[in-house]
Structure formats: structure tokens, C-alpha cells
Amino acid sequence: DVKVTQSSRYLVKRTGEKVFLECVQDMDHENMFWYRQDPGLGLRLIYFSYDVKMKEKGDIPEGYSVSREKKERFSLILESASTNQTSMYLCASSLSQRDQFFGPGTRLTVL
């Protein structure tokens, strides 16, 4: 069974803080993704990576950056958290041209 884990289920941060969300997968998938999920807006792609040290912007990259130093780990970074980044963040991984496996999500609240 593919396992995708995220470092925290719940996180509370203050405006202006630097926030790190980490995702790890154990199936040697080359592709990894970060989404945010908000009510009525579905799953919106922030960034994705198709190889180590490679990254591509998704639909809403502003205010975020990512890091992929190892194949199994993909980190999402909020350089200076703002209240409008309060959301559920979902990580996913996949083999090329295949379905994506999601992590359990991190609910981030920025005060």
C-alpha cells in the first residue's frame, strides 16, 4: 500500500511566521504535489515536482515555495504566513500519468 504522510495534522501559526509543511512518500514515486483545499473551491494546485530538485508552479503559487532535495520528500514553505493562507493543505504523489495518492492533510490556521 502506498503511504503518503504529512508532518502535522493541525498547525497554528502567527502572521509573518515562516511555515514548513513536509510530505513523505514511500513508493518511489517521481511526481509529488501540493494542493490547498477550501470549501467551494475544490483542490487547487500550488506546486508540483516531477523529479528531485525540479519544481513547477501550479495554479496558485504566490506566497509559497517548495523544496525537493530527496525523491521521497516534498516540502511546502510559506515564507511569511498570512491569514488568507489558512486552509487545508494536501500532499499527493504519483507515478507518471497515473492516479495520485493523497496524504491525510494538514489543517493550517494563521492568526
Added chain:
Amino acid sequence: GENVEQHPSTLSVQEGDSAVIKCTYSDSASNYFPWYKQELGKRPQLIIDIRSNVGEKKDQRIAVTLNKTAKHFSLHITETQPEDSAVYFCAASNQAGTALIFGKGTTLSVSS
């Protein structure tokens, strides 16, 4: 840009009825169309998918149809049960085949 529209946003049915969720996509290069189910408080999970060389695929009570000419695809659930209640997302592969574009989701409620 690439876009996936999903309708309806909410759907309420009686147990035993059928449910249909429809999606349209904008990029004719899309060739992979998965459907995900997300139960309350849980992660999205794949329930069925279809590729562009196939018009229909069925797995027990769920089926997906694809009309590439019209750029439509649909999820059909027959004999609905309360445990089918969830949010359903359709998705289409992007032009490069490197990512999925998701619809906004349909909240399905099945009442007994």
C-alpha cells in the same frame, strides 16, 4: 487556461436511486480522467478512472463515461447507499500530462 467544470455542486438522493455527476474539460490534449471520493475528515481516494481510448468503464455500482468529442465525462452511481455520501471530485490530466486539474467537487448526500 486549462479548466474542469463540475456539476452539480450538491446532489441529494434517496437510498437506492442513481446519482450522476458531470464534468467538462477545456484541453483537448487531456487523456486521463480519474474520479476521487473524499469522505468527511478523510483524504481523497481514487474510485475509478478512464483513459481517452476508452468510452466507458464500470466497476460494480459505479461507472464512468467519456465523450472526447464533446469533452464531457460523467460518473454514474447506481443503487446508492448512505455510505456513498461524500464529496466527489473529477479531474483531467493537463496538456503536458504532468499534473491533474480538479473540478470543484460535488457533495453527494444519500438519505435512507
